[in-house]
Amino acid sequence: MLSKSSFRFGFLSACLFMLSTSSSFGQEWAQKMFDKDKIDFGVIARGSDAQYRLKIKNIYPNQVHISNVRTTCGCSAAEPSKNILESGEEGYIQVKMDTARFQRRKDSNVIITIDAPQYAEIKIPITAYIRTDVVFTPGxxxxxxxxxxxxxxxxxxxxxxxxxxxxxxxxxxxxxxxxxxxxxxxxxxxxxxxxxxxxxxxxxxxxxxxxxxxxxxxxxxxxxxxxxxxxxxxSDITITPEIVSLGMMVPGQEKTVNVVLRGKKPFEINKIECESNDEAFKIRMPKTTQPIHVLPLTIVPPNKPGDYSEEFTVTIAGRGEPITFKAFGKISETKTN
Known part of the structure; x- marks a missing residue:
């Protein structure tokens, strides 16, 4: 017959095992979003601008939130390009080595904390050898x-x-x-x-x-x-963002995002056309001539579950070539009444 103490020990061991398994799974789902599991700068010159962009892509249907990014050594620093990634959206963690103050072999880690859709903490090792005999100016x-x-x-x-x-x-x-x-x-x-x-x-x-x-x-x-x-x-006219993220969408549920066109001099927009025939988008056309135009881009998602994208062509008055940009997102199975 089992004693109370052996039962408690067995119960505690089972709990610890379950927690360990859950934690491991939690890291796994997050690790899959990154394109590398380590960063090796190799041999770099002193004073050089040693940077690496660790790519991350939200491959899940829910929004991903990066709550914190830090490094374990003063020889390195890191920051995310954005803290929120919608489904299908890409970003990066900018990792930089301090080659001015540090020399020779340096090892560190970049730690990325994610708190949504669930908690995970990813540790990516960093290594570099900073030469003392070669210096770049500027870096x-x-x-x-x-x-x-x-x-x-x-x-x-x-x-x-x-x-x-x-x-x-x-x-x-x-x-x-x-x-x-x-x-x-x-x-x-x-x-x-x-x-x-x-x-x-x-x-x-x-x-x-x-x-x-x-x-x-x-x-x-x-x-x-x-x-x-x-x-x-x-170009003489730029679009921000270059790729418009629509995130997760529900069929029939209206969603609006802003697209900014910025020119080196005032310009007028003649027309904006969509590549598809879905007629899902509405754009309020500006009627003025100015160097910056903010376009509210409104979509009423069609009942087409899955990945959804659209390409837009913007015709500018007096400009031979039109400007194009793309929007992408994902449409859910749920349909509004």
């Missing part, structure tokens, strides 16, 4: 906003301290619109200096650019040095 090649068709140029200075014969032997870039030239400016006393001249071609397509170019060197231990390159090639 990245950032072109900023570039008007489409114009092209741009920027320069980053590289300073090396160590061997007299250290040299850049090649440059690798995946973007055909970007060219990079390394110009040696000084050498002597164990120090070598270069100017890296980066040029963005006039035919660079619209959209953001974010990539790492790799500088190949004759260093036996660290053969490459990465450099972050960023730019945003923009």
């Amino acid at each position: 990245a090649a950032n072109f900023g906003s570039v008007e489409v068709g114009k092209g741009a140029e920027t320069t980053v200075a590289l300073a090396y301290a160590g061997r007299d014969d250290w040299a850049i032997t090649g440059i690798q870039s995946k973007d055909p619109s970007l060219t990079v030239k390394a110009v040696e400016t000084a050498r002597g006393g164990g120090r070598v200096n270069y100017n890296l001249i980066l040029t963005l071609a006039p035919n660079t397509p619209l959209g953001p650019i974010r990539e790492q170019i790799m500088l190949k060197t004759n260093d036996v231990n660290f053969t490459t040095v990465p450099l972050l390159v960023e730019a945003k090639v923009e």
Whole structure:
């Protein structure tokens, strides 16, 4: 016959097992939303702008709320691009290493706390080796906003301290619109200096650019040095948000979101057209000529459960090419009376 104490122990063990299983499941559902389970910056230069965007996508029907993002070391920092992700919506956690104050091997973790639709805490390991012999000024090649068709140029200075014969032997870039030239400016006393001249071609397509170019060197231990390159090639008229999230929708239940069109000079909207024939959207057309237009976009979702998307074409007075943008969301099975 079991004693009271053995019964209590068995009951406590069962409870602990159930809690452990529940906790593990809770982490699992959240972990599936992230594209990586670790972040490795590799070998990076001192003073470089070392950033990584950890992608997250809400693959569930309910809204996801990120309540907190933190790191476990002062050598790193992180913040979310947005705290709320509707069903099907994407975002990212921006993770950055402090390469100015810290050197050599650094290990950390980014911890993301989610409190809806249920609680989960995800820990993503971070590792990096910050070189002390190579310094970039500034820490990245950032072109900023570039008007489409114009092209741009920027320069980053590289300073090396160590061997007299250290040299850049090649440059690798995946973007055909970007060219990079390394110009040696000084050498002597164990120090070598270069100017890296980066040029963005006039035919660079619209959209953001974010990539790492790799500088190949004759260093036996660290053969490459990465450099972050960023730019945003923009039209004379931009749309915010670029992709409109409609979230979870109920058939027949009206929902309104705002879309902002911003121009470099005042403009007039002639018409807005939808690609589909659902006639689910209503847009209040502005009648004025101004540099910023806020368009209330109202949808009455059709009875088509599942993923739903629409493409819009905006015709601007005096502008040869129209502007397009997309909206997406998910329609539930429930229908209103």
